[in-house]
Structure formats: structure tokens, C-alpha cells
Amino acid sequence: MEKLIEQFSVGLFFWQTILFLVLVFILKKYAWKPILDSVSEREDTIRESLESAEKAKKDLTELQSKNESLIIEAKIERDALLKEAREIKDKIVSDAKGEAKEEADKIVQAAHAAIEAQKAGAIAEMKSEMASLSISIAEKIIRKELSSDEQQKSLANELVADLKLN
């Protein structure tokens, strides 16, 4: 212990303290601060880029799943559109068919009416023709059989009435 105290030098203690404090302050300003700052800055950069990479990866998978759902949706929509188109086509075809049938029916009806009218005309004409023809026939017959006009006329009326009943 005595030897230790004897070895102690105030001058060396003084210089060591002064020099060391100066060293600490110079190194703090020009070395430790810039080095430690750069190191922590780099560590931050690495951490951030790792995180952003992770995030990008997550985004990508999210995007992929989104794409898939979009494709599925599009498929569903396309199917629905196709179905609708088919329905519309069917409707148009059936509508056209119905209209055509109606028109045809109308034409047939008109034809029927025309035929009916012509038939009635022909029958009436035929009736009057037959009447005059039968009168002429009857006149010729009766002329021979009937002498008087009165007998002849009543016979003719009788015949005409019979004809109407037919």
C-alpha cells in the first residue's frame, strides 16, 4: 500500500485527467456521434426495408386474391348476361310467332267472310234465276194445262211460296 502511494504521481494524474477529458470530447464530437448515428440510421433503414418488403409481399397476395375474386365475379356476370340474352331471344321469337299467327288468323277470317258473302250472293242470284226459270217452265207447262189466267196465277204463287221454304 505504501509503495502504491509512493508510486502515485500528481502530475501524471493531472495530465491523464485533462488529456482523457479532451479525448472524450473530441471523439464524442467527431467520431462517436457520427458513427453511432450512422449505425442506427442504417439499422433503421434495414428494418424499414424489411418491413416494406414484408408489406409488399402481403399486398401482392392480397392483390392476387382480389384478382381471383374479380375473375369469378366476371364469370358469374358473363353467365348471367348470356342467360338474359337467351331469354330475350326466346321472347322475340315467340312474340314474332304469335303475331304471325294472329295475322294469319285475320287473313283467314277475312277470306271466310268474303267467301260467305259471295256464297250468299250466289245463292240469292241462283234463287231469283231459279224462280224466273221455274216461272218460265211453269208458264209453259201451265199454258198447256190451264186455260184461265186466274188458275195459272194462284198455282204460280203456290209454287213460289214453296220455293222460299226451301
Add this chain to the structure above:
Amino acid sequence: MSTKKNIYFCTKFRIVNRQVIMQFTRALFFLAVLVLIQPVFLTASGHAEHASDSTESTQVANQEPAQEGMSMKQEIKAHIQHHLQDGHDFHLYTDTETNTHVGFPLLVILLDDGIQVFSSSRFHHGESVAESNGNFYALHHGKVYKTDAAGTFEMHDGHVHNEKPLDFSITKNVFSIMAFALILILLFTGAARSYKKSLVPSGSARFLEPLIIFVRDEIAIPNIGEKHYKRFMSYLLTVFFFIWLVNLFGLTPLGINVTNSISVTFALAVMTFVITQFSGKKEYWKHIFWMPGVPVPMKILLAPIELLGVFIKPFALLIRLYANITAGHIVLMSLIGLMFIFHSWIGSTLSFGLSVFISFIELLVAALQAYIFTMLTALYFGSAVAEHEDH
């Protein structure tokens, strides 16, 4: 895009790591070579040292009996003593044949009758009395004493009783500390500059950055905590690299021993002590004077013990560093000395091998002591700023 950048970062770091390891191995190899040379180097100067020591004792310490023909053991002991001591000139070795000293003088600054400033060359390596403004000074065992013009020492029981002026000289250790400070500043500001170009370290920063991160992640954060550690980083990093560098240079044949001066370790411990007390929070003082969670009589009993602990902690810090490095140097120097005592090729070879082995251990101790000092300093800081402790 960002993922790609990451991969780039990762591979780049792997490459950098490999390069760091290679550089580190190269540095280790260089140190190993230095250490290997040391015994050879020191043996050369070992013989030389003895001559100058003996001349000193005959010429200056004229009241001491002349020790002509010192035995080999005494010679080695004196050499080790000399090696462990601080000096007033930067002495590398002495040539016995021509009695010339290789080295350079340093500035002597004494607080005695005002300030006396003169070059240590006036002492002529302790062989003559230096005169400054009518005052006379002489060296005895590396210390400056005030003497008369003839350089007489008043000796009682082997102790010099001359007046000792306050010595603020730029001694060998002070000069070394200045040199180390300069080396550290150049090294780390150079490393800091490389970060301006890019965040990826280049040059010396590649080697230094893992060490800085080690101090931050393994020493500062676990002991001080994430919240407060930033304030102490400058001190911790400086202490760590200063002690390590100084310890490593102590192992080179330059013979610089800074951390085995008690004054240096004392100064470091005082700084740790002062910073600890000044950053001490309410909890810290409460744990010293009024320990929570124990009965009142125990609180009273614990207070003086805890208060004593406040001073013992930095004291242990300074003694540990001083004793470890000094012991290492003594063991190493003794083993080198054994080579000359054995005087046989088996014994000398054996102690040579042993000294190389111890040198490698000392390399480890150099880093270990820097680590322990920094680690304990961080621990004390941590206890000072702790906000609540778990019991």
C-alpha cells in the same frame, strides 16, 4: 424492389463480415509477430540497461554504496523495476559499449518557485544535476528531487528525504497518453468520415464498427438500459478503446506502460466515480441511505456499508486494472529474465516458449481488462440511473 435491395444489403454485410474477420486475423498476426520479437528485443536492451543503472548509482546517488558487479538476478530485478517506472525522457535502449542512450528528452515542468520548465536532457539520464533559475534538481528512481548544486541526497533508511517539487512534467507516460489520444482521434475520426459517403462501412470502420456495436449492445444497453445508455456511450467507448490500445502497446517492445501507473487508473476510476455520482437519481441515493424493503434497524446498519461501497467500487476498478497489467508485465519480464539465469539451451528455450505463451495470454488480458473496466463502469452508471429495481 425493396426486397431486392435487402438481399443486396445482406450479401454485402456477409462479405463485409468475412473481410472484417480477415482484417482482424491480419491484425492479430501482426501483434503476434510483435510479441514474438519482444523477448529478442528486450534481451538486447536488457544488458544495456544494467550498465546505465550502475553508472547512475555511482554518479548521482553518491551516498549509496557503489554496486559494481551486480548479480544477474539483481540486474533483472532492476531492469523490471525500471521498465515498470515512468520516466522523464523517452528512453528506448542504452548501448553499453559506448554508453549512449537511444531515445529523446521530454519537457520537465515543476511547480517550485513559480514554474520551472526545462528539457529533461539537462538530467543526462539521471547522471547530472539540472539547474533552472538558480534551483537544482536531480533524479532518484525516476522522481525529481530538489538538491544542492552537487546533487546530494539526504538518505534515511533507504528513503530520500530531499524536498520534492510538484512535478507536472511531460513524462514518458504523459507523452504516450498524448500519442495514444492522437492515434485514437485519427483512427476514429477517419472511421467516422467513411460513413459520410455511404451507410455501409468502409476502410478501418469495417473493423472498428463491430467493436463499437459490441460496446453498445453487450456492455452499454444490458447494464444501463435502453432508455439512458446514449448519454454514457462517449465515455464508455473512449474508456474501452483507450485502455485496450494502451494495454496492447504495453506489450510491444517500445516499453510503454501507461495502465500500470496507479495515477492513470486512478484518474480513470475518479472519472467513473464522478459521472456515477452526478448522474445518480433519487432511487440510487435512496438505495444507499435508506434501503427500501428492509426493516428500519437494517436500514441504519446498511447505510454506512452502502456508502463505503460507493467508494470501494471505483477503488476496486483502479486496483484491478493496475494490478492485472503490472502483474502481467512482471511475469513476462521475469520469464524473459529467466532465459539469462538458466544459461542452458533447455531452460532458456523453455522460458522463451513460456514467455511467448504468456505474451499471448497478455494479449487476451489487454482486451479483457478493457472490457471489464468498461463493463463495470457501465454497471455503476446503470445502478445510478435505474428508476425502479426488482427485488
